[in-house]
Amino acid sequence: MISKVIHNLDEALDGLEDNMTVMFGGFGLCGIPENSIAAIRKKGTKNLTCISNNAGIDGFGLGLLLENHQIKKMISSYVGENDEFERQMLSGELEVELIPQGTLAERCRAAGSGIPAFFTPAGHGTEVAKDKEVRVFNGKPHILEHAFNASFAFVKAWKGDETGNLIFKGTARNFNPSMAMAGKITVAEVEELLPAGSLEPNAIHIPGVFIHRIFKGSVFEKRIEQRTVSKHN
Amino acid sequence: MISKVIHNLDEALDGLEDNMTVMFGGFGLCGIPENSIAAIRKKGTKNLTCISNNAGIDGFGLGLLLENHQIKKMISSYVGENDEFERQMLSGELEVELIPQGTLAERCRAAGSGIPAFFTPAGHGTEVAKDKEVRVFNGKPHILEHAFNASFAFVKAWKGDETGNLIFKGTARNFNPSMAMAGKITVAEVEELLPAGSLEPNAIHIPGVFIHRIFKGSVFEKRIEQRTVSKHN
Amino acid sequence: MALDKNGIAKRIAKELKDGWYVNLGIGIPTLVANYVQDDIKVEFQSENGILGMGPFPLEGEEDADLINAGKQTITSLPGSSFFDSSMSFAMIRSKKIQLTVLGAMEVSDQGDIANWKIPGKMVKGMGGAMDLVASAENIIVAMQHTNRKGDSKLLEKCTLPITGLNCVKKIVTDLAVLEVHSELGFVLRERAPGVSVEEIVSKTIGKLFVPDNVPEMSI
Amino acid sequence: MALDKNGIAKRIAKELKDGWYVNLGIGIPTLVANYVQDDIKVEFQSENGILGMGPFPLEGEEDADLINAGKQTITSLPGSSFFDSSMSFAMIRSKKIQLTVLGAMEVSDQGDIANWKIPGKMVKGMGGAMDLVASAENIIVAMQHTNRKGDSKLLEKCTLPITGLNCVKKIVTDLAVLEVHSELGFVLRERAPGVSVEEIVSKTIGKLFVPDNVPEMSI
Numbered sequence: 021m022i023s024k025v026i027h028n029l030d031e032a033l034d035g036l037e038d039n040m041t042v043m044f045g046g047f048g049l050c051g052i053p054e055n056s057i058a059a060i061r062k063k064g065t066k067n068l069t070c071i072s073n074n075a076g077i078d079g080f081g082l083g084l085l086l087e088n089h090q091i092k093k094m095i096s097s098y099v100g101e102n103d104e105f106e107r108q109m110l111s112g113e114l115e116v117e118l119i120p121q122g123t124l125a126e127r128c129r130a131a132g133s134g135i136p137a138f139f140t141p142a143g144h145g146t147e148v149a150k151d152k153e154v155r156v157f158n159g160k161p162h163i164l165e166h167a168f169n170a171s172f173a174f175v176k177a178w179k180g181d182e183t184g185n186l187i188f189k190g191t192a193r194n195f196n197p198s199m200a201m202a203g204k205i206t207v208a209e210v211e212e213l214l215p216a217g218s219l220e221p222n223a224i225h226i227p228g229v230f231i232h233r234i235f236k237g238s239v240f241e242k243r244i245e246q247r248t249v250s251k252h253n
Numbered sequence: 254m255i256s257k258v259i260h261n262l263d264e265a266l267d268g269l270e271d272n273m274t275v276m277f278g279g280f281g282l283c284g285i286p287e288n289s290i291a292a293i294r295k296k297g298t299k300n301l302t303c304i305s306n307n308a309g310i311d312g313f314g315l316g317l318l319l320e321n322h323q324i325k326k327m328i329s330s331y332v333g334e335n336d337e338f339e340r341q342m343l344s345g346e347l348e349v350e351l352i353p354q355g356t357l358a359e360r361c362r363a364a365g366s367g368i369p370a371f372f373t374p375a376g377h378g379t380e381v382a383k384d385k386e387v388r389v390f391n392g393k394p395h396i397l398e399h400a401f402n403a404s405f406a407f408v409k410a411w412k413g414d415e416t417g418n419l420i421f422k423g424t425a426r427n428f429n430p431s432m433a434m435a436g437k438i439t440v441a442e443v444e445e446l447l448p449a450g451s452l453e454p455n456a457i458h459i460p461g462v463f464i465h466r467i468f469k470g471s472v473f474e475k476r477i478e479q480r481t482v483s484k485h486n
Numbered sequence: 487m488a489l490d491k492n493g494i495a496k497r498i499a500k501e502l503k504d505g506w507y508v509n510l511g512i513g514i515p516t517l518v519a520n521y522v523q524d525d526i527k528v529e530f531q532s533e534n535g536i537l538g539m540g541p542f543p544l545e546g547e548e549d550a551d552l553i554n555a556g557k558q559t560i561t562s563l564p565g566s567s568f569f570d571s572s573m574s575f576a577m578i579r580s581k582k583i584q585l586t587v588l589g590a591m592e593v594s595d596q597g598d599i600a601n602w603k604i605p606g607k608m609v610k611g612m613g614g615a616m617d618l619v620a621s622a623e624n625i626i627v628a629m630q631h632t633n634r635k636g637d638s639k640l641l642e643k644c645t646l647p648i649t650g651l652n653c654v655k656k657i658v659t660d661l662a663v664l665e666v667h668s669e670l671g672f673v674l675r676e677r678a679p680g681v682s683v684e685e686i687v688s689k690t691i692g693k694l695f696v697p698d699n700v701p702e703m704s705i
Numbered sequence: 706m707a708l709d710k711n712g713i714a715k716r717i718a719k720e721l722k723d724g725w726y727v728n729l730g731i732g733i734p735t736l737v738a739n740y741v742q743d744d745i746k747v748e749f750q751s752e753n754g755i756l757g758m759g760p761f762p763l764e765g766e767e768d769a770d771l772i773n774a775g776k777q778t779i780t781s782l783p784g785s786s787f788f789d790s791s792m793s794f795a796m797i798r799s800k801k802i803q804l805t806v807l808g809a810m811e812v813s814d815q816g817d818i819a820n821w822k823i824p825g826k827m828v829k830g831m832g833g834a835m836d837l838v839a840s841a842e843n844i845i846v847a848m849q850h851t852n853r854k855g856d857s858k859l860l861e862k863c864t865l866p867i868t869g870l871n872c873v874k875k876i877v878t879d880l881a882v883l884e885v886h887s888e889l890g891f892v893l894r895e896r897a898p899g900v901s902v903e904e905i906v907s908k909t910i911g912k913l914f915v916p917d918n919v920p921e922m923s924i
Contacts, residue, residue, distance in 0.1 A: 126366075126368070130371075135359070135371050135372060136372050136391065137372045137395075138363075138370065139369050139371070140368060141367070155370075157369035157370060158369065166390075178455075187455065188455070189455060220456075221423075222411075222421070222422060222423070222456075223453075223455075
């Protein structure tokens with residue numbers, strides 16, 4: 021019988037082609053699909069349009085794809101902390117579309133929910149609203165935003181089971197659930213991959229129906245971007 | 254300091270007035286806020302517009318408010334199994350608005366998400382689409398649906414904590430989370446009410462920010478509508 | 487001989503493919519779960535909030551917090567998950583459910599379906615049917631070929647209020663298996679054992695295309 | 706004497722009310738969490754997906770899976786919850802967060818705010834700021850009264866690209882506390898200790914209303 025569990029990364033990327041639009045879960049470096057990113061770098065797929073809240077840092081996260089010139093366009097809410105990104109953007113090599121973070125999340129959730137478009141107040145009166153339909157609800161202007169359309173979504177979860185059910189940990193959840201719902205093909209990498217029936221059905225964040233391929237990541241480096249600590253007394 | 258935990262049902266219903274629009278979680282008799290319904294019956298609030306997937310049965314669930322003539326209008330997706338309901342509807346005492354179940358859920362979720370309107374394919378070409386805006390996305394017609402506007406939402410959860418965090422059990426979850434997000438005032442009744450910090454933060458279905466009042470229900474009768482069983486071998 | 491309800495369910499079960507997620511409506515569709523072939527695995531979704539629905543519980547093990555969309559007590563299988571209504575219809579509208587099986591009062595030769603309301607009778611509501619038919623890419627209707635008065639339920643145009651337009655792909659009745667094609671209308675694919683093409687033709691009002699060869703169903 | 710960053714944060718902390726949910730932006734706003742009064746309880750939300758955010762972890766206890774919207778390692782307090790980004794902005798847009806504190810490059814006397822983009826400089830993006838200012842009913846801006854060149858940041862009209870229109874309710878700067886009124890523009894409510902009304906007037910370009918009595922802040 022068909023299994024969603026894959027055992028090598030070639031299988032995970034099967035069908036991924038140049039010029040595709042691809043989603044990546046994560047916020048900063050937290051909860052990013054490290055293993056899938058490494059595999060895409062190795063595969064060398066080019067001209068990708070990447071939907072991801074951030075663009076990684078030099079040498080890690082999506083920074084790895086940027087420095088390998090695999091990304092044509094970034095669709096993000098915030099893209100600091102990356103010299104190579106800045107260089108490519110200023111030189112015109114890299115196209116960048118900036119989107120309010122909540123709108124970014126909701127456009128993913130909409131894609132995974134069969135909602136083609138929705139109204140949100142975010143961005144009204146700003147350049148984000150340019151050429152968008154404006155409509156007033158309850159006396160307040162809103163703009164019409166559309167669901168994304170992504171061929172692949174790569175997400176990272178804490179625990180997963182063979183049927184694709186996912187559980188996330190802490191703030192590493194972030195964009196992963198909405199993007200998991202949104203991908204035409206969704207590939208989940210997990211820290212722990214368990215047999216069906218191992219996860220408490222009430223505790224599952226994303227039901228397996230949304231997940232097409234799942235694998236246990238071999239490495240989770242989990243770099244910390246801003247290590248802030250309190251002093252011991 | 255302010256506490257969300259309330260100790261008597263009068264407090265739970267404080268501010269509930271005649272003619273208000275009120276949401277009730279539950280699917281059939283599964284996961285309904287039994288204790289709040291009993292309290293509203295006792296309080297006698299009249300002319301309520303009730304948003305609830307179903308309308309209870311004779312003598313239980315919203316049937317208790319129907320037989321006491323407290324409901325002016327039902328907004329539901331399915332309303333069978335209730336003689337008193339049928340009598341009131343056919344006699345014109347009770348107004349009924351039927352809405353596709355997914356649209357009902359999404360209009361609750363939209364209300365709790367600050368999304369005033371969205372497009373859905375459900376109901377296109379049917380009487381549900383009457384007087385609604387139609388727009389084609391990806392070659393397929395969709396209709397524009399609006400967020401609900403409810404003064405109160407009454408929901409039932411399995412476990413809750415003092416800060417209002419909620420966890421639901423099995424299919425008793427149903428409409429409760431979306432409605433919990435949607436109420437201007439949301440009242441949650443729970444089977445177990447625990448101190449803050451007792452619930453696993455990753456396992457919480459609805460964060461306490463959406464919950465205004467919470468109490469431990471004194472009785473959970475949990476009637477079964479259709480008892481279906483398999484035979485022992 | 488015309489199929490009984492279980493026969494219809496058995497025939498539909500043959501449409502299931504390994505790895506599919508399936509939503510079964512109330513009535514005959516529910517019976518389909520009893521006839522899943524051994525060599526495939528399908529997961530049943532119930533739109534009130536479960537994936538991985540199992541059979542009815544053993545007597546005494548009923549859980550009021552665990553029901554299906556027909557409000558029947560059920561069980562959950564290993565690998566199941568629970569979720570809320572908005573998530574449930576999110577997966578339905580975003581076409582993650584590979585097959586939807588539901589009953590109908592009428593189907594048109596354009597694939598329109600009417601199954602929620604009879605004017606003059608107490609209206610109970612559409613439940614999740616309108617969401618399902620509006621989004622599902624693969625809808626099989628399970629129904630009797632004719633109504634109690636003997637009138638065809640396969641029409642040129644539905645006379646009852648519509649549940650959804652141009653959505654039904656296949657119909658399995660007590661008499662036949664038919665596909666819906668945009669040009670040809672109903673296409674007769676299989677006959678119930680012992681049922682003649684003539685009987686099916688005589689009981690079908692909508693545009694019907696009869697291929698040269700219409701085999702008997704194997705069930 | 707003009708307030709330092711901690712002084713601004715302390716003054717803003719006095720605005721917090723018992724039971725509020727509060728979102729703090731990056732920079733000065735983050736410092737507000739250090740000055741919550743003992744007799745109230747507020748819960749801090751970070752839009753990347755936590756309610757009940759606590760202080761930075763002790764050295765050696767950092768968790769890469771637990772950060773705030775500034776990507777700093779944090780802790781969670783009893784009663785906290787984690788959720789995904791769509792849920793996080795659901796609560797923001799549906800006005801469940803009673804107070805939003807954020808920095809700004811410019812504020813207009815109509816309550817417009819610009820804080821995300823300087824033409825000609827590398828644009829990093831608006832993050833969650835546009836969603837926050839579009840929905841929050843109670844926005845306090847924490848900023849210096851003037852920029853590094855000494856020019857006022859309180860203007861008639863923002864010159865930089867807008868983050869949101871008509872949304873700022875209150876501004877706490879190193880020099881003053883001001884409210885934004887639709888008719889009167891900036892209304893001077895409090896002066897920093899030792900700062901004169903004249904100095905504030907001279908450093909404010911937008912329409913400024915000065916009531917008869919402008920007390921010194923008590924911090």
